[in-house]
Amino acid sequence: MSKVKEEIIYHGRILDLSNEVHCMPNNRESGFEIISHPGGAAALPVLDDGRLLLIRQFRPAAQDYIYEIPAGRLEVGEDAATCVERELEEEVGYRPQQLKSLGYVYSSIGFCNEKIYLFIATELQQTQTAHEPDEFIEPLIVTLSEALEMISSGTITDAKTQISLLRYAMLDRDK
Numbered sequence: 001m002s003k004v005k006e007e008i009i010y011h012g013r014i015l016d017l018s019n020e021v022h023c024m025p026n027n028r029e030s031g032f033e034i035i036s037h038p039g040g041a042a043a044l045p046v047l048d049d050g051r052l053l054l055i056r057q058f059r060p061a062a063q064d065y066i067y068e069i070p071a072g073r074l075e076v077g078e079d080a081a082t083c084v085e086r087e088l089e090e091e092v093g094y095r096p097q098q099l100k101s102l103g104y105v106y107s108s109i110g111f112c113n114e115k116i117y118l119f120i121a122t123e124l125q126q127t128q129t130a131h132e133p134d135e136f137i138e139p140l141i142v143t144l145s146e147a148l149e150m151i152s153s154g155t156i157t158d159a160k161t162q163i164s165l166l167r168y169a170m171l172d173r174d175k
Contacts, residue, residue, distance in 0.1 A: 004029055014038075014073060015112075037107075037114035041084035042071030043121040044102070044164045045094055051141050053092055053124075054161070058136040067140065067150060068158040071116065080117035088121055090130045091137055097123035102167045105160060118164045120171075144169060 002023050010017040016036040021029050045053040059066045072087035074080065081099050088094050102118035131137055142150070147165050150156040156165070 033111060035112040035114075037073075037112060038076070039074045039080075039115045039117070040071055041074065041080040041087065041117045041119065042069050042160045042164065043084045043088055043096065043099065043119040044069050044161075044168055045088060045092060045096070045121045045124055046168075047124065047141065051143055052147055052165075053094070054140045054142060054147065054156075055091060056138040056140055065136075065138075066158050067156045068161040069164055071160060081119070084117070084119050084121070088124075089127050090132075091135070092139055093127050093129040094121070094124040095127050096121035097125065102164055105163050107159065116160050118160065118167070120164075120168060 003020055004023055005021040007019045008016050009019055014037065018034050018036065020032050020034050022032060024030050047053060053070075054067055055070055056065050056067050058064070070084075070087050070091040072083055072090075074083050084099065085096060088096055098121070100120040100122070102120060104115050104117045106112075107114040107116055129137075144165070147156065148169060151162050151165060156162055
């Protein structure tokens with residue numbers, strides 16, 4: 001199982017698209033279109049009173065506002081914790097004193113290698129936001145029960161956010 005051939009057909013600012021040929025477990029070769037992405041990091045901010053800080057952000061790919069947790073793309077050579085600390089400050093104006101890993105997820109492994117590292121952010125110190133010109137972000141403070149209901153009702157459709165909330169709920173239940 002290995003990559004036999006790769007032809008990059010598009011090189012972009014945040015992703016590359018390649019035609020690849022791989023040797024499969026049965027020793028046959030198969031072709032794939034693969035998106036390569038540098039990966040990202042996301043955090044579920046937990047306020048001192050236990051409530052959660054989500055964001056409502058306009059996402060052009062969905063052509064809608066999406067409820068999610070703060071997240072961002074890894075810069076070259078950047079570790080996931082540094083990335084998520086930067087994104088929390090930029091998007092919601094908080095600097096975490098504690099980060100706890102919730103593992104990682106692949107966003108859409110059928111055609112993309114993006115790996116998103118997930119964290120719980122606690123002991124938050126308020127700072128200033130620094131939104132990018134193309135970011136339209138509104139904060140939303142909810143309880144864990146309210147967030148889980150938002151998943152159940154279809155209000156939270158973002159996968160990294162659903163997984164983070166469910167993993168956090170499982171941690172909370174195990175206490």
